[in-house]
Every structure is written in structure tokens, then in C-alpha cells.
Amino acid sequence: MKITNIFKTQERTYSFEFFPPKDETAAVDFGINVGQLMKLTPSFVSVTYGAGGSTQERTFALVDFLQNKIGLNTMAHYTCVNASSEKIAKDLNYLKEIGIKNLMLLRGDPPKGQGAFIPHPEGFAHASELVEFAKHQHPFCIGGGAYPDKHPEALDFDTDIVNLKRKVDAGADFLITQLFFINERYFTLVKKAREAGIRCRIIPGIIPITSYGQIKRFGDMSGSTIPEELIRQMEPYQNNPDKIYQIGMDYAIRQCRDLLVMGAPGIHFYTLNKSRATIEIFESLLK
Ligand code: FAD
Numbered sequence: 001m002k003i004t005n006i007f008k009t010q011e012r013t014y015s016f017e018f019f020p021p022k023d024e025t026a027a028v029d030f031g032i033n034v035g036q037l038m039k040l041t042p043s044f045v046s047v048t049y050g051a052g053g054s055t056q057e058r059t060f061a062l063v064d065f066l067q068n069k070i071g072l073n074t075m076a077h078y079t080c081v082n083a084s085s086e087k088i089a090k091d092l093n094y095l096k097e098i099g100i101k102n103l104m105l106l107r108g109d110p111p112k113g114q115g116a117f118i119p120h121p122e123g124f125a126h127a128s129e130l131v132e133f134a135k136h137q138h139p140f141c142i143g144g145g146a147y148p149d150k151h152p153e154a155l156d157f158d159t160d161i162v163n164l165k166r167k168v169d170a171g172a173d174f175l176i177t178q179l180f181f182i183n184e185r186y187f188t189l190v191k192k193a194r195e196a197g198i199r200c201r202i203i204p205g206i207i208p209i210t211s212y213g214q215i216k217r218f219g220d221m222s223g224s225t226i227p228e229e230l231i232r233q234m235e236p237y238q239n240n241p242d243k244i245y246q247i248g249m250d251y252a253i254r255q256c257r258d259l260l261v262m263g264a265p266g267i268h269f270y271t272l273n274k275s276r277a278t279i280e281i282f283e284s285l286l287k
Contacts, residue, residue: 001073002101002141004173006043007201013043013266014282015203018273020047020058029273036275040282043266044073046104046143052081052111056091064098075143076100079108080130084122088130089137096138104143104176105130117153126163128170135171144172146193146202148185151178152223157192165196174200176268179207180224181251183258204259207270208252208277210245212238249277253284260285 006013016037021027047062049055059076067074076095080088095103107127110117119125124133131142144167147160154160164175175198180186186204193202209215209226212234219226230251237243256267267285269278 003044003073003075003143004141006073007174007265010043011265012260013203013268014040015044015046015266015268016042016271016278017046017048017205017268018062018271020050020055020062021273026273033271033273033275037271037278038070038072040279042072044075044102046075046077046102046268049077049079049106049108051109053079053083060091060094060098063095063100067099073102074100075102075104077104077106078130079106080120080124080127081108081111081117082120082123084120085124085133086122088123088133092134092137092140096140102141102143103134104145105134105172106145126166128163128167128172131167131172132170142172144168144175145178146175146189147178147223148180148182148189148204149178149222149224157188161189161192161196161198164193165198168198168200172200175202177202177205178222178224179205179218179270180222181226181230181255183255183262185225186259186264187262201265203266203268204264205268205270206252206256206259206281207272208281209234209248210277211241211248212244214248245277249280252277252281256281256285 021030045066047059049059063074063076066072105127107117124130127144131144134140134142146164150157150160177186190202207218215226215231233247234244271278
């Protein structure tokens with residue numbers, strides 16, 4: 001089912017993001033974790049597309065499995081890194097043929113060591129171009145990325161919003177945010193987006209910090225600001241993983257509760273293919 005049709009009956013959606021497991025052992029672990037998460041009956045699930053298309057085969061195989069064998073509403077991520085429009089057309093046609101109705105379309109990041117994004121000579125420079133191309137090819141339901149902390153390459157927040165509007169005008173049906181930790185930034189993004197004429201749902205993307213090393217990793221990965229107060233709270237417990245986990249979970253639970261109370265249309269969980277943290281947050285929201 002198209003995610004926009006799910007929106008018609010669900011005021012709030014709860015969705016889980018996975019990445020394709022890298023080998024057989026990881027696949028078994030993935031199966032166990034996904035099995036646990038399925039009990040939460042997510043509104044939809046999504047599968048990431050590795051940098052530069054590195055996971056293409058596994059992404060496509062996993063969306064096929066989740067959609068057609070498990071029966072979940074599944075969204076395939078796809079990027080324009082290293083892809084000509086001819087290749088994109090072929091890939092999207094394949095996804096359509098295996099019954100994928102929902103796509104998360106992204107520009108993608110430049111490969112490591114390559115400073116700026118260099119588009120394929122016969123491809124696209126921005127996600128909005130990919131969205132427009134896909135929409136003309138087939139009436140997919142399309143999600144796009146949005147950035148509460150501003151996209152790291154954008155000159156400023158307002159310019160990023162202008163570009164976000166381009167993406168929606170090109171055919172994005174809804175937006176999911178990059179991970180973030182300061183709710184005020186999400187609500188500012190929503191306010192500015194509405195002022196710019198963006199009407200679609202903007203779903204917050206959430207990840208709990210469950211280990212000390214993730215503080216730096218998540219910050220580097222997403223360009224998101226980790227609140228000083230949270231870092232200060234965790235610092236004394238660097239060698240106490242249980243305590244770090246608890247502090248991270250308390251923070252994530254408060255963050256999700258606040259988002260929902262203040263009107264966010266659901267939560268998209270970056271699960272990192274693990275079930276425990278997502279289940280704990282999810283269950284605490286039902287209390
Ligand atoms: P764009 O929307 O093209 O924006 C990128 C930059 O270009 C921004 O600074 C924007 O302001 C600017 N820009 C946009 N349009 C224009 C224009 N017309 N003129 C000038 N400037 C413009 N990456 C993966 O590799 N695989 C994944 O599976 C994946 N999943 C993601 C899921 C979500 C929910 C999010 C938020 C991100 C995901 N990413 C993924 C990361 C994403 O690929 C990077 O953040 C990438 O740097 C930007 O992608 P985008 O689609 O937001 O790009």
C-alpha cells in the first residue's frame with residue numbers, strides 16, 4: 001500500500017528503518033531483531049541504499065522479501081550516486097515490477113575523500129531531479145529527506161528550505177527527517193516549511209544513543225548537534241555501558257513523547273537493525 005494511503009487512516013505513523021545485513025551471520029541476527037519488531041505492527045518499514053549504490057542487490061532483495069514474503073508496507077531507499085538516468089529508469093522499473101510502491105529518494109553523499117558531490121554526467125545533481133524523474137516514470141509514492149539541523153552543505157537554513165520546497169514541488173509526497181536530538185529544531189523546520197508552502201507530512205527520524213562512541217559517530221554521520229547537557233550527563237559513565245544505555249534511552253523517550261505531544265505525525269525509528277531500544281521506546285510511548 002502507498003504510504004500516503006496509510007496516512008488517510010493513521011494520524012500518526014510508526015516506521016522502522018533497516019539496512020541490508022552484510023553477511024549470513026548478520027542476516028540471522030537481523031531476522032531475530034526484525035521478528036521482535038514486527039510485533040509492534042509498524043505502519044511501514046524502509047531499507048537503506050548503501051553509499052554509492054554499494055548495497056543495491058541486497059537492498060532490492062531485502063525490500064522484495066519484506067514486501068512480498070513478510071507482507072510489510074516497504075519503502076526502498078535509492079540514491080543518484082554514480083547512476084545515469086538510464087540506469088535509474090531500469091532500477092525503478094525493477095522495483096515497480098516486484099511490487100514496491102514506496103521510494104525514499106535521495107541525492108546520496110559524495111564518496112569518501114571526494115569533497116563535493118559530483119553528479120553522474122547523465123544523471124542528477126539534486127534529489128528533486130530524481131524525484132521528478134521517478135514520478136514521471138510511474139506513480140510511486142515518494143519520500144524525501146529533510147534536515148532539522150540544516151543539511152551540512154546548505155549555505156543556511158532558509159536556502160535549505162527553498163531547496164526542500166523544490167523537492168516537494170517535484171513530487172515528494174512526504175518527508176522524513178535526518179536524525180536529530182533537539183526538538184526545537186524539528187519544530188522550526190516544520191514552521192519554516194509551512195511558511196514556504198510545504199503541506200505534506202514531515203516525520204521526525206529518531207535514534208537513541210545507546211553507547212558512548214555513538215555520540216561522535218552520529219554527530220559526524222549526520223551533522224546533527226548532540227546537546228551538551230546529554231554529553232555532560234554521559235561523560236562520567238564512559239566505562240559503564242548500562243548507565244550510558246539508560247541515559248540515552250531516557251533522553252530518547254522524553255524526546256519522542258515531547259514530539260508527539262507537540263503534534264508530530266509519528267516517529268521514524270533508525271533501528272540500526274536492533275530491536276531492544278526501539279521496542280523500549282515504543283512501549284513507553286503507549287503508557
Ligand atoms: P538534496 O535534497 O539534493 O540536498 C542536498 C543539498 O543540496 C542540500 O544542501 C540542499 O539544500 C541542496 N540542494 C537541493 N536542491 C538544490 C538545488 N536545486 N539547487 C541548489 N542546491 C540544492 N544516504 C544514502 O546513501 N542511502 C540512504 O539510504 C539514505 N537514507 C536517508 C534517509 C533519510 C530520511 C535522510 C534524511 C537521509 C538519508 N541519506 C541516505 C543521506 C542523504 O543521501 C544525504 O543526506 C545527502 O547528503 C543529501 O541527500 P538529499 O536527498 O537530502 O539531497
